[in-house]
Amino acid sequence: MLLLVLVAFVAGLVTAVSPCVLPILPVVLATGADGDRRRPYLVIAGLIASFSFFTLASVQVISALHLPSSALRDVAIAVIAIFGLTLLVPAVNRIWERATVRLQGVGGRLMGRSSGGPLTLGQPTEPKHGSVVGGLMTGLGLGLVWTPCAGPILGAITSLAVTTPGSGSTLVLVVAYAIGAGLPLLAIAQGGRALIGRLRLRSTAGWATRAFGALVIVTAGLMAVGADTAISADLTSALPDWTNTLQALERSNPVQSALSQLAGHDQSSAAPGSNSSAANLPNLGKAPEITGIDHWLNSEPVTLASLHGKVVLVDFWTYSCINCIRTLPYLESWYQKYEAEGFVIIGVHAPEFAFEHDTGNVQSAIARFGITYPVAQDNEFKTWGAYSNEYWPAHYLIDASGNIRAEHFGEGAYAETEAQIRGLLAEAGQAALPTSTTGDGPVPIANGQTPETYLGSARASDFAGSYPGDGSHDLTLPASLQTNEWALDGKWDISSQFVTTQAAGDKLQLKFRARDVYLVMSAATPVTAHVVVTGASSASVTTEDVSSTGLLTVSTARLYHLVHLPDQEQATVTLTFDGPSVQVFAFTFGS
Numbered sequence: 001m002l003l004l005v006l007v008a009f010v011a012g013l014v015t016a017v018s019p020c021v022l023p024i025l026p027v028v029l030a031t032g033a034d035g036d037r038r039r040p041y042l043v044i045a046g047l048i049a050s051f052s053f054f055t056l057a058s059v060q061v062i063s064a065l066h067l068p069s070s071a072l073r074d075v076a077i078a079v080i081a082i083f084g085l086t087l088l089v090p091a092v093n094r095i096w097e098r099a100t101v102r103l104q105g106v107g108g109r110l111m112g113r114s115s116g117g118p119l120t121l122g123q124p125t126e127p128k129h130g131s132v133v134g135g136l137m138t139g140l141g142l143g144l145v146w147t148p149c150a151g152p153i154l155g156a157i158t159s160l161a162v163t164t165p166g167s168g169s170t171l172v173l174v175v176a177y178a179i180g181a182g183l184p185l186l187a188i189a190q191g192g193r194a195l196i197g198r199l200r201l202r203s204t205a206g207w208a209t210r211a212f213g214a215l216v217i218v219t220a221g222l223m224a225v226g227a228d229t230a231i232s233a234d235l236t237s238a239l240p241d242w243t244n245t246l247q248a249l250e251r252s253n254p255v256q257s258a259l260s261q262l263a264g265h266d267q268s269s270a271a272p273g274s275n276s277s278a279a280n281l282p283n284l285g286k287a288p289e290i291t292g293i294d295h296w297l298n299s300e301p302v303t304l305a306s307l308h309g310k311v312v313l314v315d316f317w318t319y320s321c322i323n324c325i326r327t328l329p330y331l332e333s334w335y336q337k338y339e340a341e342g343f344v345i346i347g348v349h350a351p352e353f354a355f356e357h358d359t360g361n362v363q364s365a366i367a368r369f370g371i372t373y374p375v376a377q378d379n380e381f382k383t384w385g386a387y388s389n390e391y392w393p394a395h396y397l398i399d400a401s402g403n404i405r406a407e408h409f410g411e412g413a414y415a416e417t418e419a420q421i422r423g424l425l426a427e428a429g430q431a432a433l434p435t436s437t438t439g440d441g442p443v444p445i446a447n448g449q450t451p452e453t454y455l456g457s458a459r460a461s462d463f464a465g466s467y468p469g470d471g472s473h474d475l476t477l478p479a480s481l482q483t484n485e486w487a488l489d490g491k492w493d494i495s496s497q498f499v500t501t502q503a504a505g506d507k508l509q510l511k512f513r514a515r516d517v518y519l520v521m522s523a524a525t526p527v528t529a530h531v532v533v534t535g536a537s538s539a540s541v542t543t544e545d546v547s548s549t550g551l552l553t554v555s556t557a558r559l560y561h562l563v564h565l566p567d568q569e570q571a572t573v574t575l576t577f578d579g580p581s582v583q584v585f586a587f588t589f590g591s
Helices: 002-015 019-030 039-065 071-088 090-110 127-145 152-163 168-198 207-224 227-238 244-250 253-262 322-341 359-369 382-386 414-427
Strands: 295-297 311-317 343-349 375-377 394-398 404-409 471-475 486-494 499-501 507-523 527-534 551-554 558-577 582-590
Touching: 002 168, 019 071, 019 127, 019 168, 019 207, 039 127, 039 168, 071 090, 071 127, 071 207, 295 359, 311 322, 311 414, 322 343, 322 359, 322 414, 322 582, 359 375, 359 558, 394 414, 404 414, 507 551, 551 558
Parallel strands: 311 343, 343 375
Antiparallel strands: 295 375, 311 394, 394 404, 471 486, 486 499, 486 507, 499 582, 507 558, 507 582, 527 551, 527 558
16 A cells, blocks of 8 residues: 555656646646735645545535536636636735635634634734635635546546545545645745745736736636646647656556555456366455346346355446447357356446436347346446446356356456356356357457547547537538547537537548447437448448448447448548437447
């Protein structure tokens, strides 16, 4: 744990001097422009507290208050804009100081004390007293809008915060990261203050303070339209990458092993050896119970306790995940072959997108993929959290005594998994088993293949040019795309999880390298899309979803098969939609 705390602290230090800090830098510098000399400390303290708390609990807060996902960010931007106005307009500053000093006085009385002695609400006070509350509020706002560059350590912290809320270890790591990030920012704020003082700008009619105020307001405006994220992404791409050493440290075996153990995985035993007989499978501990399930499909509710004496495979999946979909034929084959011998599969459906919470959509997917084993809807990620799972797909193989004996994450190793199933069935007393026929098939992900690509603002990557951010936009396709890049043309509405067509003729274009291209889409009423593939050696790209004339009908929320080529190659696919309201989530690929 100490290693992870140190790495998290160092990751914070490096993040704070990387390009992704530039969108909040004007506000940080402005904290030292004028006012109480304590203000930079208070702002950074607020940033550390806010970033730590909302990294750990933003999902729970939004859910408990029934707020839109952007509400907290909008409030934070408003606080930052007010801070800018206090620097730009002296009258606003006086009103703000009086308001915050009253808040400070009320807070002091509620706690049985008041900083600086008793306060009378109607009594004039020195403006500097209000800087305590005002500085903290500004810092709280910064912590909400700052989106640091996520390396492996921050990605792991975020995942743990969602799946294991309330974890003391996660709290320690996120605070260590936030403190690491806060120290350089404090130094920047103090350095700016010292420079202004040395140049004697603070005595020149306050013009420097007003200039900082204007800069902060412009920054808040950019944040309000989502331009800060786009600017950060552009700068991160354009400026030299000086974080390679940190990335290597975060991905080193000791750090990855410590993260896996923190998440409940023991790397030393999770991957079984080549000899997959039951005698050679380690005991990874008692399997957590299936818990917090919203609905059971294909079955009445099932517990592991009721399956004592059977061999169980718990499969975490979600129906729009191509990697999950490609494992389903193997799972169904094993279930059909070994069910009579005491083998059970429980498919735990943990949704990645909002539409995957819908029971009807999951039932349609079950029918489409021919799944006959029990499926549990884990919409609240309760069972996911109980297993400390982090992956789609993920398989946990449980013996007749209820112990986890093998784990596998991702695709592949099908022959080995079947051998493990057979070994555990034999261990449970099944002497005569059907013949094993599973082969491992092709490598699921080919070298150089385009990676999974999300289109919504929360996880968008590889957009050609500056990503427009949330809201309605008129967009134009660029003259050309680089490999793995995508672009939009026409009127599009962008939100956190998906982009939505707004008019007939809207286009989506992607330059890819793969054999198969899939796209997660949804439409409340059927909409036709025209699919055109250019640059491919094959003249025909017909799939089960795209006709020989290139027509595709988007209706239910699912994964649509756009392109199938004889071999992996580089090409461009363009979709032109005949109507509005098609929600487009993510591209996935196959080899």
